[in-house]
Amino acid sequence: MPELPEVETIARGVDERLRGDQILEAWFSSYPQPFKTPRSAQAKGLASRTILSVHRTGKHIVCELGSSQQSGAAQARPQQPDAQWPDAQWIVHLGMTGRLLVTTPDEPVVTHTHARLSLLSGRELRFVDARRFGRLEFRDLSRSHTFDAPGSEPLSIGREEFAALFRGRKLAIKAALLNQTLLAGVGNIYADESLFHAGIRPRRGAGRLTRSELERLRQALRKVLKQAIRLGGSSVSDYVDANGARGFFQLEHCVYLRTGEPCRSCGTTIRRILLAGRGTHFCPNCQR
DNA sequence: CATTTCACCTGGTGGC
DNA sequence: TGCCACCAGGTGAAAT
Numbered sequence: 001m002p003e004l005p006e007v008e009t010i011a012r013g014v015d016e017r018l019r020g021d022q023i024l025e026a027w028f029s030s031y032p033q034p035f036k037t038p039r040s041a042q043a044k045g046l047a048s049r050t051i052l053s054v055h056r057t058g059k060h061i062v063c064e065l066g067s068s069q070q071s072g073a074a075q076a077r078p079q080q081p082d083a084q085w086p087d088a089q090w091i092v093h094l095g096m097t098g099r100l101l102v103t104t105p106d107e108p109v110v111t112h113t114h115a116r117l118s119l120l121s122g123r124e125l126r127f128v129d130a131r132r133f134g135r136l137e138f139r140d141l142s143r144s145h146t147f148d149a150p151g152s153e154p155l156s157i158g159r160e161e162f163a164a165l166f167r168g169r170k171l172a173i174k175a176a177l178l179n180q181t182l183l184a185g186v187g188n189i190y191a192d193e194s195l196f197h198a199g200i201r202p203r204r205g206a207g208r209l210t211r212s213e214l215e216r217l218r219q220a221l222r223k224v225l226k227q228a229i230r231l232g233g234s235s236v237s238d239y240v241d242a243n244g245a246r247g248f249f250q251l252e253h254c255v256y257l258r259t260g261e262p263c264r265s266c267g268t269t270i271r272r273i274l275l276a277g278r279g280t281h282f283c284p285n286c287q288r
Numbered sequence: 289c290a291t292t293t294c295a296c297c298t299g300g301t302g303g304c
Numbered sequence: 305t306g307c308c309a310c311c312a313g314g315t316g317a318a319a320t
Contacts, residue, residue, distance in 0.1 A: 299312090
């Protein structure tokens with residue numbers, strides 16, 4: 001479900017609603033898959049920490065956590081999350097079907113709920129993931145260093161650096177776009193959509209694109225990702241943001257999941273092929 | 289090393 | 305209604 005725009009939308013929503021709140025305790029399901037850090041360590045680490053801020057890096061949601069202020073003189077003033085330095089992080093990767101939801105405690109607990117964090121404000125932060133491809137990780141920053149996604153951010157990378165990512169590579173440009181160690185955050189929808197807007201066939205060798213094609217691709221990615229964030233992401237089947245609201249960018253898709261339909265630009269029938277094991281959609285006329 | 293394939297999961301859809 | 309094949313926003317390990 002979630003690529004850069006969806007993850008960005010969720011992270012912003014959680015940040016807006018939970019910044020400054022405090023985690024009372026954490027409950028986790030018994031399925032082992034989602035836990036990169038063992039359940040017990042995660043529950044212990046999260047308990048009574050303050051949520052300082054929440055942001056996205058690549059497809060990861062990072063919650064910056066502060067240690068809880070203990071009794072006594074330390075709490076003379078109300079909490080100022082921005083002034084406190086994080087000493088732990090909770091990292092959420094949503095996989096294909098993960099959701100991160102801010103709810104009231106009386107909200108029915110749906111199937112596949114794998115984490116529930118109860119909060120001082122009385123609300124809950126829930127992680128729900130039917131396919132269990134998502135991952136939850138707790139990092140104690142006094143023992144390990146700050147989480148960082150390996151690839152470059154497509155919204156801030158410059159022309160030269162972008163071109164250098166693909167130089168000399170034999171794999172298809174679409175496969176390269178999906179490689180998170182090159183670019184962080186691009187998934188199947190936005191790879192297909194940006195290649196359409198750049199007029200490039202998904203099977204073209206990454207290292208054989210011209211400089212102008214590469215620059216068109218970088219600009220197309222920026223345009224598509226920014227517009228998708230503006231529209232709250234793509235809700236193809238079940239993606240919702242932290243408030244449970246659907247996005248609208250699926251209405252703007254030109255090729256993704258439009259097999260057999262006419263190209264919005266030239267009317268040619270959109271084709272679907274298999275590339276890097278993923279359904280890949282393109283217009284045989286607009287993309288060369 | 290770079291690249292490709294496959295397993296990991298559940299659920300929805302459409303054909304028969 | 306049931307059964308089956310196929311498809312789905314991702315990734316990391318294993319094979320090539």
